[in-house]
Amino acid sequence: MxxxxxxxxxxxxxxxxxxxxxxxxxxxxxxxxxxxxxxxxxxxxxxxxxxxxxxxxxxxxxxxxxxxxxxxRPRPATAESAGARGLPVLRAALLDILPLDGVGTACNRIWVGSWDAALTDTELTAEHAERYRRSRRRMTELCAEAQELGELPADRPAADLAALAQSFGLGLVVQALFAPAEFPPERQRALLDDFLAGLVAGERPGPDRG
Amino acid sequence: MxxxxxxxxxxxxxxxxxxxxxxxxxxxxxxxxxxxxxxxxxxxxxxxxxxxxxxxxxxxxxxxxxxxxxxxRPRPATAESAGARGLPVLRAALLDILPLDGVGTACNRIWVGSWDAALTDTELTAEHAERYRRSRRRMTELCAEAQELGELPADRPAADLAALAQSFGLGLVVQALFAPAEFPPERQRALLDDFLAGLVAGERPGPDRG
DNA sequence: GGGTACCTACCAAACGTTTGTTATGTATGT
DNA sequence: ACATACATAACAAACGTTTGGTAGGTACCC
The missing domain is CATH 1.10.10.60 (Homeodomain-like)
Structure with a gap:
């Protein structure tokens, strides 16, 4: 002792x-x-x-x-894309969020579980909001970079693309936690790539009146 | 009394x-x-x-x-698209999920808050998983319909498109709850339309190695 | 070097409160 | 009279927090 x-x-x-x-x-x-x-x-x-x-x-x-x-922490996907720029880094950042292994699942389970208290307690709300804001800012930088490289369409603000990406990531986390059998790691990766393909291809149509 | x-x-x-x-x-x-x-x-x-x-x-x-x-409940967006088919109905279904008003915010706050207990308690886990599975199945039908109408690319399973849509919806809900000032109703709608534009345009590139 | 003083690091136990639950009482409609 | 629809009150358990105490290390003085 x-x-x-x-x-x-x-x-x-x-x-x-x-x-x-x-x-x-x-x-x-x-x-x-x-x-x-x-x-x-x-x-x-x-x-x-x-x-x-x-x-x-x-x-x-x-x-x-x-x-x-x-x-x-040394994030496998981010490390793999070390030195790279733009879209691959965005992909890596999203990959590192997903519950692809035991550790990732446990961490995400904690974060999702914290949302109840965080939405009740004022201080915790502020801390959480700041966390996701920071994450979004980082993704905004990556999106802007990808736009400069011509990997993402430039007709939308990078901040919007980042908000899209983070929304998708968070939502996939939640679904994977509740239905791990339906969202094994391979499928999570495939869905992420589907999503990114949409980001890349998605040109905004002009405004139309109903 | x-x-x-x-x-x-x-x-x-x-x-x-x-x-x-x-x-x-x-x-x-x-x-x-x-x-x-x-x-x-x-x-x-x-x-x-x-x-x-x-x-x-x-x-x-x-x-x-x-x-x-x-x-x-009479969902405003769904009602508006009554009789319609395919993509507009999918859009309406997603719109009706988002915290666009006080009621929607309160409901979503409750659901998000329930996730902690739901991930702990076995029975609640099953009920929640079933809820989201049902919602995904419904969205899968809508996506398949949109595919038949040629509104969505047919190179991906409708179930994957539905998983993408539900992920995006859930994630946007969470972000909007934590940062309502950054995600006012108009922006939520705009982001949804951005996302859908990506779904429409997103053809999957062929598999690539390394 | 030995005594004294004081610190940190903890344990064990108890405190008062709050919790979900249960038991008992009472009014009321049929 | 009898079941329903509650209120009231008590229950043991569990909670976060407080308290009192011990063991050991450090520092200083003589």
């Missing part, structure tokens, strides 16, 4: 957050209790309150770390 | 469900308690237990009624 070397306060907080993720992935936000987290960690609830002032802070930190880690 | 005429047992259960919806829309599933529902109804928890054996049944019934009502 070596006490985890003095001074690694932040590391211990990450340990706690990982326990939170495990509980979250297994039982959802409705089943997230301090006792469950403590048990998952093999510790007491006193430990949790030692590192976090209250439950809200505990959850907020866990989500924050998960978000940051998801953004920073 | 006239007691609500004898014999309308089912009507009273719907009253209860409406109170559940109101609490759900305001406080989410995390804030759904029997006491909150009773207060919203101006009654006691005893009333709730008189009509429902337990909380699970209460929630399940509320979601069930909401689902059925959503499917049966």
């Amino acid at each position: 070596t006490p985890p070397a003095r001074g690694d306060h932040e590391a211990r907080r990450r340990d706690v957050s990982e326990a939170v993720w495990r509980v979250l992935a297994a039982r959802g936000f409705g089943g997230l209790t301090l006792r469950a987290v403590a048990a998952e960690l093999g510790a007491s609830t006193g430990l949790l309150t030692h590192y976090f002032p209250n439950k809200r802070a505990l959850v907020a930190h866990a989500l924050d770390v998960l978000d940051r880690q998801t953004a920073d | 006239t007691p609500p005429a004898r014999g309308d047992h089912e009507a009273r259960r719907r009253d209860v469900s409406e109170a559940v919806w109101r609490v759900l829309a305001a406080r989410g599933f995390g804030g759904l308690t029997l006491r909150a529902v009773a207060a919203e109804l101006g009654a006691s928890t005893g009333l709730l237990t008189h009509y429902f054996p337990n909380k699970r049944a209460l929630v399940a019934h509320a979601l069930d009624v909401l689902d059925r009502q959503t499917a049966d």
Whole structure:
């Protein structure tokens, strides 16, 4: 029982957050209790309150770390397209979102599960909105790049193309979580390519009056 | 305080469900308690237990009624396209999903909020999966119809087009809920039309290696 | 070097509240 | 009289949080 070397306060907080993720992935936000987290960690609830002032802070930190880690982790699809520009990078970014393996499924399950609380709690709403706004901004850059390269039609704002892409990605995540058998990884990839083909080909028709 | 005429047992259960919806829309599933529902109804928890054996049944019934009502209600966009076939009907079906007004926003907030519990609870998972499967099947019919009419390319299975459409719809709902200012009704409609333009134009390129 | 003081890191237990559920009582229509 | 339709009140369980205490490390003084 070596006490985890003095001074690694932040590391211990990450340990706690990982326990939170495990509980979250297994039982959802409705089943997230301090006792469950403590048990998952093999510790007491006193430990949790030692590192976090209250439950809200505990959850907020866990989500924050998960978000940051998801953004920073070596993403296979993105890595594969390293150095590339435009459309392939957009494709890679979307691929890295989808629940194509166990880890991706668990993460997405947590995020989808967080939406209930996030739509209720004002602070969480702001944090989530900011997260998706940031993601959309990044995709907007990629779309603009693809437009410059002539890979995407330039008759629509890049921001709209990004909103289309993120909508598609989020929605596919939800459907895949609920019906994994109908949305195996190959099909998710195929659907993504179908969607991108539409983006590429989709010239907007002129305005027509009913 | 006239007691609500004898014999309308089912009507009273719907009253209860409406109170559940109101609490759900305001406080989410995390804030759904029997006491909150009773207060919203101006009654006691005893009333709730008189009509429902337990909380699970209460929630399940509320979601069930909401689902059925959503499917049966006079949907403005669908009504407008009455008698039409193919693409316009698909467009109408998607329009009727989006949070374009207060009611649509409240309903969608409830559904999105239900996903946490639905991904945890086995029975709820099955019910939700079935709901989205049914919706996809309906959209598949519409896509097939549009294909026959030559409005959509026939080189992809209608089921895939339907999965694309539903993904886009669900994802746009989520984004609009979190950032209503960035996704006002006009933009949601515009994005939907952009998406549909892509579906129409998107011919699949031949398979390519490496 | 030994004593004292003080810190961090935790555990175990308890606190008061809120939860879903159950039991009991009461009015009312038939 | 009898079932229905509730209110009221109590229930045990579970919740987030607080408290009191211990073990061990560090720092300083003598």
